[in-house]
Amino acid sequence: xxxxxxxxxxxxLEKRIDSIEKGHLPDPMHVRExxxxxxxxxxxxxxLYLVAAGQ
Amino acid sequence: MSGERHVEREVYFGILPVLRGERQFGxxxxxxxxxGFGIAAWSFLVGGYTGFVLPALPATAAxxxxxxxxxxxxxxxxxxxxxxxxxxFIGARSSLGPVGSNIxxxxxxxxxxxxxxxxxxxxxxxxxxxxxxxxGPESLQSREIGAPIFAIVAFAVAWWIAHGGPLAIKxxxxxxxxxxxxxxxxxxxxxxxxxxxxxxxxxxxxxxxxSMRRSLASAIEWNVGLGFSWLPYFGxxxxxxxxxxxxxxGTYLGWGVVLNVAAILGxxxxxxxxxxxxxxxxxxxxxxxFGLFGLVLLILANLTSASxxxxxxxxxxxxxxxxxxxTLACLTAVPAALLMLTPAVYDGYVTFLGYVSFIMASFxxxxxxxxxxxxxxxISIRDLxxxxxxxxxxxxxxxxxxxxxxxxxxxxxxWTYDPVADRAGPLFEYITAGIPTFFISAVLYVxxxxxxxxxxxxxxxxxxx
Numbered sequence: 001x002x003x004x005x006x007x008x009x010x011x012x013l014e015k016r017i018d019s020i021e022k023g024h025l026p027d028p029m030h031v032r033e034x035x036x037x038x039x040x041x042x043x044x045x046x047x048l049y050l051v052a053a054g055q
Numbered sequence: 056m057s058g059e060r061h062v063e064r065e066v067y068f069g070i071l072p073v074l075r076g077e078r079q080f081g082x083x084x085x086x087x088x089x090x091g092f093g094i095a096a097w098s099f100l101v102g103g104y105t106g107f108v109l110p111a112l113p114a115t116a117a118x119x120x121x122x123x124x125x126x127x128x129x130x131x132x133x134x135x136x137x138x139x140x141x142x143x144f145i146g147a148r149s150s151l152g153p154v155g156s157n158i159x160x161x162x163x164x165x166x167x168x169x170x171x172x173x174x175x176x177x178x179x180x181x182x183x184x185x186x187x188x189x190x191g192p193e194s195l196q197s198r199e200i201g202a203p204i205f206a207i208v209a210f211a212v213a214w215w216i217a218h219g220g221p222l223a224i225k226x227x228x229x230x231x232x233x234x235x236x237x238x239x240x241x242x243x244x245x246x247x248x249x250x251x252x253x254x255x256x257x258x259x260x261x262x263x264x265x266s267m268r269r270s271l272a273s274a275i276e277w278n279v280g281l282g283f284s285w286l287p288y289f290g291x292x293x294x295x296x297x298x299x300x301x302x303x304x305g306t307y308l309g310w311g312v313v314l315n316v317a318a319i320l321g322x323x324x325x326x327x328x329x330x331x332x333x334x335x336x337x338x339x340x341x342x343x344x345f346g347l348f349g350l351v352l353l354i355l356a357n358l359t360s361a362s363x364x365x366x367x368x369x370x371x372x373x374x375x376x377x378x379x380x381x382t383l384a385c386l387t388a389v390p391a392a393l394l395m396l397t398p399a400v401y402d403g404y405v406t407f408l409g410y411v412s413f414i415m416a417s418f419x420x421x422x423x424x425x426x427x428x429x430x431x432x433x434i435s436i437r438d439l440x441x442x443x444x445x446x447x448x449x450x451x452x453x454x455x456x457x458x459x460x461x462x463x464x465x466x467x468x469x470w471t472y473d474p475v476a477d478r479a480g481p482l483f484e485y486i487t488a489g490i491p492t493f494f495i496s497a498v499l500y501v502x503x504x505x506x507x508x509x510x511x512x513x514x515x516x517x518x519x520x
Contacts, residue, residue: 004376004377004378005070005377005378009070009071009377012071013071013072013440016071016072016074017072017436017437017440019074020072020074020139020140020436021436021437024074024075025075025138025139026075026078026137026138026296026297026298026299027297027298027299027300028138028298028299029134029298029299029300029303033300033303033304034303036304036307036308037126037127037130037303037304037307037311038127040123040307040311040312041123041124041127044116044119044120044123044124045120045124047116047119047120048116048117048119048120051112051113051115051116052113052116052271054112055113055267055271
């Protein structure tokens with residue numbers, strides 16, 4: 001991929017990779033923060049089960 | 056163009072990783088963007104088809120389940136793209152290999168042509184009804200001549216907007232998203248004020264399958280197809296998220312939950328009017344004045360979505376061929392115009408969804424399993440950009456373990472459900488097809504990733520230290 005970039009872009013890419021490797025990353029997501037997607041999906045599955053059982 | 060502007064352009068056009076300080080989207084921005092892009096022809100149509108085979112409550116449950124579960128399953132990938140600020144097809148090099156990722160890009164580009172066709176052809180359908188309302192020429196009122204002409208003209212406009220880049224898209228989204236919300240509000244008013252809740256709940260589907268179980272399984276499968284279809288679009292938005300939580304929650308809530316509002320309204324209206332085609336029920340439901348207004352909004356909304364799709368394709372192509380100029384990258388979307396020449400592709404929407412479901416469920420299963428269980432969340436960004444793939448070189452640039460798992464997942468899918476003939480296998484009514492395909496591909500991949508003949512000896516299929 002790098003070979004497809006201009007020298008200026010290759011230099012910029014290196015700078016960015018260095019920055020990311022040094023750990024300048026966005027805030028990480030903690031395991032407990034999965035509660036919202038899991039809870040909503042759980043409610044939806046329950047809703048589907050109740051509807052299917054009622055048919 | 057100054058050096059700084061050039062770098063900025065390359066960042067937003069997808070090639071360079073986006074650094075922490077350059078991220079633009081918080082949670083709310085994220086949900087709005089996802090919904091703005093996501094609510095279009097495909098959500099109204101999938102809702103309409105669902106309401107065609109199921110009564111209101113099961114239709115609602117099928118839509119919610121079919122869209123939310125695939126998004127939950129795919130969401131671990133959002134973390135990869137947010138963390139490293141990379142686009143889908145650069146991130147996919149870690150699991151598929153550099154050549155394997157390019158093959159996935161070609162598959163995406165072909166399917167993307169189908170989605171562009173859906174948006175533009177629905178716009179064409181809306182336009183011919185507007186022409187009919189004003190007593191225009193008969194040829195322009197027909198599906199065979201008028202709709203393709205309007206669809207292709209719309210595609211040319213969408214292409215031109217997308218060619219303008221993210222700023223033009225942002226401006227257009229400001230028109231398209233409110234247009235969508237006006238349509239939805241109008242439908243809510245129609246359903247609750249004009250019809251009443253009791254009538255909606257009692258309405259029976261006009262083309263249900265022989266058994267309720269089969270209707271439910273088919274409707275879930277169509278919605279699962281839409282849910283998994285977002286996989287290739289994950290990277291381009293998540294790389295701009297402020298935090299991993301914004302990316303995961305925004306992706307799940309935007310595409311998995313909020314988007315369903317349009318599909319549910321499509322289903323309820325289809326139940327009341329007996330048609331899955333929004334351009335048809337818009338006029339039947341709203342009468343000449345409101346119906347015409349709705350059609351104009353539908354035109355705007357689909358134009359917005361078509362522009363975003365062309366832009367997405369251009370960005371993805373640019374990530375693999377950075378030296379291509381932007382015009383050439385956008386021109387790869389032009390074959391979509393051929394698919395708009397007849398209503399055949401548009402009318403085959405549920406078959407199309409079946410193909411999308413099996414392809415994206417298989418690839419999604421492999422990519423998620425690779426990130427969580429093989430790479431254990433640790434990716435080398437330097438090797439993602441390496442000329443020859445670095446530690447992600449695999450065997451001649453392809454992770455064969457991934458592709459074998461994808462193919463076996465596909466065979467299982469077609470054994471369970473044939474979307475062309477709409478033929479269900481023995482298990483389809485109990486487990487459907489797309490979701491088990493995801494799990495089968497994922498489990499197979501984890502097992503096959505231990506076979507060096509398939510993954511190479513470079514340690515490609517292991518986590519970096």
